[in-house]
């Protein structure tokens with residue numbers, strides 16, 4: 001049976017599979033990685049490419065949605081295949097995306113020809129699934145573009161294949177600063193000594209690390225789990241960055257949570273723990289509208305020259321803020 005016009009493969013590293021509790025059918029890692037029949041059921045509002053990435057590609061594999069930055073899809077290979085993946089339409093399968101050198105070169109040429117582009121995010125697929133030489137070729141070509149201010153890499157490999165983060169890899173990466181990295185983390189069970197070592201190597205190489213987490217029903221959709229994850233990330237020098245509402249890809253209903261659940265989690269973190277531990281909750285707008293942040297409403301209203309605010313405990317406070325008299 002096919003899904004999204006093809007097959008999202010099943011793939012999981014031995015290291016990551018070892019985190020699954022074999023006695024627990026509801027194990028959070030199992031839920032993310034092992035397919036169930038629900039993913040073959042397409043519900044209203046779902047689409048194969050809900051963010052309309054394919055419609056914003058001036059050259060294959062390069063998404064140019066915002067004027068000053070691009071998303072450069074460099075491979076369709078991943079170390080693990082997440083059943084809720086936004087790019088389930090393309091990862092792990094052959095098709096119109098070839099990700100060969102000529103495709104990479106066409107994307108690099110486009111970036112070089114558009115001086116308004118100051119920021120490139122390498123993603124895929126997982127860029128760290130490429131070998132060091134290939135990655136170095138890409139990074140060196142991008143770094144040679146004078147108007148490019150910095151490069152980011154989006155990856156899940158430090159969390160699911162920490163052995164890939166070798167001294168040789170980080171020695172190569174550190175040549176291309178400023179280089180930033182966003183690492184996909186989902187659950188506190190991922191915070192292990194091996195992952196701490198992989199993140200430590202990257203941080204020691206001067207690469208600022210941020211996290212990206214997708215809200216998944218039955219995986220991480222409660223305050224306690226998310227708080228434990230965020231605390232674990234800070235201990236590994238990974239700054240919680242984005243918490244995403246799960247994108248409505250075809251067959252994702254069983255993963256998606258009500259939007260209010262995300263707000264509840266942010267409310268349960270903000271003020272209750274270190275500010276650095278609170279990610280930004282966003283919905284990537286279907287149709288290509290970009291990331292839209294959602295925050296609980298702490299602004300109660302205005303009372304003359306006072307602004308009435310609500311704190312994390314629900315208590316109200318007044319901030320004197322005279323209305324400008326013209």
Ligand code: SF4
Nearest residue numbers: 078081082085125156
């Ligand atoms: S690692 Fe990222 S790109 Fe690969 S399947 Fe998971 S979410 Fe998709």
